[in-house]
Amino acid sequence: MKRSMRKALFIWITLIFVLTACQSSTSDYDPAADKASSQELKKIQTEDQGQTITLNHTATSDTKQGVPAKKGYKIQTRLTDFQLLSASAGLAWGVTRNELRIYVTQDSGGTWDNVSPAQTVTFSEPPTYGKDIFFLNQNNGWVVRNASGVGETLILHTTDGGQNWNFATLDDEVNVLGIYFMDSKMGWALASSDSANSAEDQQEKVLYITKDGGNTWEKVMQNTGIYEAKGLATQAIPKFGKLVGMSFRDRDHGFVTLEQQGKPHLYMTSDSGKTWKSGPDFEKNTKMSNCHALTTGKPQFFGDSKTAGWMNIGCVTDNQTSYNGYFTNDAGKTWNFAPFALKAQTGVNQSMGPTFLNNKIGWSVVDGVVYRTTNQGKTWTALPVNNTLQRTLNNYPELAKLQFFSANVGWLLVAKNEERRSLLMQTTDGGKTWHVL
Secondary structure, eight states: OOHHHHHHHHHHHHHHHHHHOOSOOSSSOOTTTOOOOHHHHHHHHHHTOSEEEEEEOOHHHHHHHTOOOOSEEEEEEOOOEEEEOSSSOEEEEEEETTEEEEEEESSTTSSBEEOOOOTTSBOSSOOOBTTTEEESSSSOEEEEEOOTTSSSOEEEEESSTTSSOEEEEOOTTEEEEEEEESSSSOEEEEEEEHHHHTSTTBOOOEEEEESSTTSSOEEEEESSTHHHHTTGGGGSOOSBSEEEEEEESSSSOEEEEEEETTEEEEEEESSTTSSOEEOOOGGGOGGGTTOSEEEEOOOEEOTTTOOOEEEEEEEEETTEEEEEEEEESSTTSOOEEEOOOOOOEEGGGTTOOOEESSSSOEEEEETTEEEEESSTTSSOEEOOOOHHHHHHHHHOOEEEEEEESSSSOEEEEEEEGGGTEEEEEEESSTTSSOEEO
């Protein structure tokens, strides 16, 4: 069968699955539908225990499950990531038996709705925000299902908060490394081929752009092939270096951070991703000259103006990482180094850097203590020890993600990965007290 015929057949079959099964099962385990033995059932329940949430019933899910209508019911699920959408609304998700489970709350975790894509679209790994999943608001969201031997790479898209999902396909043997949307129509997906990923610190990079919300994608940059033959690769994001993150502050200006042999590098575009140039050289910072390696995150911009932003920079020495920051107040034209007077991270949380709400206020959790700064990291105040947080961290010592939506409201995801367990926590007083959602 020719490739074009196989692709058409794949798209036709997948479209049927998406249109007829766009809501995932709302129960993490259905004994009537699954014929697993009692031992297998016990194993699954043990592996996926952790967060207990209250799901709202919907007419669709009630009909599928044959459950009488009622206000809600509790399930246990393992969450691997989340994203705050407002002070009271947020998303959280994980993968159970290759099925992506996305839940959304409008009431600070009191109740949740299952807004998962079809069960027939399987996932081998949980998506990571900014890499495989991106939500612009409560209605518009995108999820990447990379090929990984299970067909073509899919980009799923919802415009109604996950009630329905449409999809588009990218080229065979291309895996998406990062995704970002500026508005409901315009977005970017940076991808690479599997063959290029095998070389150390090398990635073939292909940038796609969409102007219709993800229905169609156009290739605008590539650092190999015909682009390289025409000499255009010199204006592309280089092959040397692994992607850390990608973000855009408007329709024209974007930023990419790469890790090149333990050293971060920043690249910038001013023409929607067609051409890129190198940003400031982090290695020239004499204050970090004694680091064995440097780490960084993607640039993040604050508020609607998108002129002020920051990115973390970690100094790795022995078995610890000391975090500092680079801040901009001119939309990324210049970046100023800000040393943080903050204790180094060690152990399982060595890669967990601070988070900032704006260019002054930020938080960090180090050795179970929450620290807060109001002066861009010059000083950090240790907040009072919270018993609920301490007890939770004793059982879930790994910090997965920390995010604040306002000066008061923040979420923290903690985990015990060896037991496949996690808990999502919330503060409403700026990090002084915490409770499990």
